Amino acid sequence: MENAYFKRVKAQTPTKFWINNVTRKEAQLAIDQGACGCTQNPAYTWKMMNSEEEKGYVLEKLRKIMAQEKDDNRALIRLQRELIGEIGRVFRQVYDATRGQFGYVSIQGDPFREDRESILEFARFHREAGENLMCKIPVVPGGLAAIEELIRMYAPINATECMAIQQVVDVCELYEKTTKNMVNPAPMYFSLITGIFDEHLQNAVRRDSVDISGDAVWQGGLAVAKKVYEIVRQRGYRCQFIGGGARGLHHFTEMVGGDVSITINWGGTADKLLEQDPPVVSRLFNPVPFEVLDELTAKLPDFRRAYFLNAIGADEYEDYGPVVLFRSAFEGAWAKARDWIASLR
Numbered sequence: 001m002e003n004a005y006f007k008r009v010k011a012q013t014p015t016k017f018w019i020n021n022v023t024r025k026e027a028q029l030a031i032d033q034g035a036c037g038c039t040q041n042p043a044y045t046w047k048m049m050n051s052e053e054e055k056g057y058v059l060e061k062l063r064k065i066m067a068q069e070k071d072d073n074r075a076l077i078r079l080q081r082e083l084i085g086e087i088g089r090v091f092r093q094v095y096d097a098t099r100g101q102f103g104y105v106s107i108q109g110d111p112f113r114e115d116r117e118s119i120l121e122f123a124r125f126h127r128e129a130g131e132n133l134m135c136k137i138p139v140v141p142g143g144l145a146a147i148e149e150l151i152r153m154y155a156p157i158n159a160t161e162c163m164a165i166q167q168v169v170d171v172c173e174l175y176e177k178t179t180k181n182m183v184n185p186a187p188m189y190f191s192l193i194t195g196i197f198d199e200h201l202q203n204a205v206r207r208d209s210v211d212i213s214g215d216a217v218w219q220g221g222l223a224v225a226k227k228v229y230e231i232v233r234q235r236g237y238r239c240q241f242i243g244g245g246a247r248g249l250h251h252f253t254e255m256v257g258g259d260v261s262i263t264i265n266w267g268g269t270a271d272k273l274l275e276q277d278p279p280v281v282s283r284l285f286n287p288v289p290f291e292v293l294d295e296l297t298a299k300l301p302d303f304r305r306a307y308f309l310n311a312i313g314a315d316e317y318e319d320y321g322p323v324v325l326f327r328s329a330f331e332g333a334w335a336k337a338r339d340w341i342a343s344l345r
Contacts, residue, residue, distance in 0.1 A: 005273050006034045008280045015256045015284075016102075018242065018263035019270060021047055023054050026266040027090040033274065036102035038091055039136070039158065039191070039244060039263045042111045043333035045080045049340055058083065062341065072341045076334070077110060077122070079341075085129035095132040104187075106158040108136035111330035114318070119146035127155060134158050138327070139167045139190070140318040144174060151178040151185060158242065160191040163200075163322040164306040168192060168228050170314060172237040179238075188239045189261070192228055193326055194221035195245035200322035201300055216295045222254050223288040223296065224306050229258055245326065249273060257282025 006017045018037040019030035021044050030038070048054045061082050062075070069075040088105040095103025107129075109122025119142055123135040135150055137143045138161040150157055151174075159171045168190050179185040198221040204210065205217055225243060232241060241260040246252060246269055252262045253273075264270050296303045302321050305312045317323060 004033060005277050005280070006270075009256055010034045012280050013257050013282055014259040016261040017270075018261045020244065020246075020263045020265050022087065022266055023048070023051060024086060024090060025053065027087050030266060030270065031091065031094060033270070036094055036098070037261060037263070038087060038105040039160075039242070040084045040087065040105060040107055041136070041160075042080070042108050042330040045076060045083060046333040046337040046340075048083055049337060062344070066341065066344065072338050072345075073110065075341050076338050077125070081107065081126055081129050084126075085133065088130040088133050092130070092132055100132075103132050104134040104156055104158075105130075105132060106134040106136040106160075106189075108138070108160065108330075111327055111334055114138055114140055115142040116145040116149075119143055120149060123150055123155060134189075136160050136191075138323075139171050140323070141314055144170065144314065147171065147188075148174055148178050151175060151188065152182075154182075154186045156186040157188040158191055159188060159239070160193070160244070161317075161323050161326055162190050162192045163197050163224075163320060163326075164312050164317075165224060165228055165231065166309055166312050167317055168239075169231065169309065172232065172235070172239045175239050176237065189242045190239050191242040191244045191263075192225055193245035193322070194225050194243050194255075195247035195251045196326045197221040197224065197245070197306065197322045198251075199245075199247055200325050201303060203325070204300060204302060204321070210299050212295055212299045213292075216292045217300075218250075219288055219292050220296055220300070220303055221251070223293060224303075225255065226284060226288060227307065229260065229284065249276075249278075253278060253281075254283045256280060256284065258284035260284070 009015050017035050019035045020039045048058050062079050065075050065078045084107045091103045091105050107126045126133050134156040136158040137147050139159050162168050171190050175188050201217055201220045243255050243262040246264045255262050
């Protein structure tokens with residue numbers, strides 16, 4: 001697979017391939033295909049607990065942790081760090097080969113605790129597991145407060161749960177302000193969760209029986225992503241763009257051409273793109289038709305809040321529909337993993 005899809009993307013465009021929520025084997029497969037980073041989320045441990053390939057390995061680590069840690073939630077926090085730390089060790093080859101430019105693996109804390117103090121506690125704990133472990137922080141009020149402190153600590157950051165353009169602008173402005181007098185600050189990425197945003201719009205259309213073109217809804221998240229890309233480029237922000245939450249192959253292929261990192265799952269997305277081996281076509285800069293933007297803006301209030309600057313405030317981020325949808329999946333998986341640990345006592 002010397003000339004496989006992701007390798008051609010890398011050779012022909014500035015677009016970067018990242019991988020999400022992988023097993024150890026999938027991590028190496030992704031690196032072999034050119035992956036230069038990895039995102040993991042709070043659903044990761046539950047996924048590994050249910051993986052035929054990884055379940056025995058997880059149990060071995062968990063039993064050792066449980067012998068020392070009597071609190072189920074703290075045992076889960078430690079287990080997550082152990083598992084993701086191992087993926088960090090797999091990606092260390094990329095980190096070392098690029099002298100720290102790439103090869104990061106991001107890790108997030110307990111999704112039920114997103115206040116400043118808890119986020120900082122988790123971030124410090126996670127960073128002990130490896131130099132290339134990146135602190136994954138939700139862009140909500142507590143997260144924004146923690147991000148400022150972590151920047152000053154020279155911690156690499158993935159600012160996640162971005163659904164609205166204003167969230168991206170807020171976190172980029174924070175990075176620019178905080179690093180103004182710093183020498184060689186650590187990198188910061190923001191993750192625009194395009195796929196989950198699209199899922200939220202589709203849910204709203206079904207729930208409210210909205211009379212809207214399917215073609216327009218299909219382009220909702222991409223329209224936000226394209227505008228984010230242009231704003232970041234025009235303003236010269238130094239934060240780097242990750243596109244995440246892919247729910248279809250188009251969440252990768254439609255972003256090709258830009259200087260962006262797109263994170264996708266191995267099973268069902270990366271493997272399918274390798275199998276289909278589509279042509280490499282730069283599509284990010286194709287404009288969204290005005291008719292599509294008009295329809296989305298007129299009929300979907302949460303699209304308006306995402307697409308226009310100052311249409312949503314920082315105090316609203318935590319309760320914004322697509323953010324709630326994303327976080328609820330993490331909370332559900334975290335609770336199941338914690339209950340499974342309790343069942344083993």
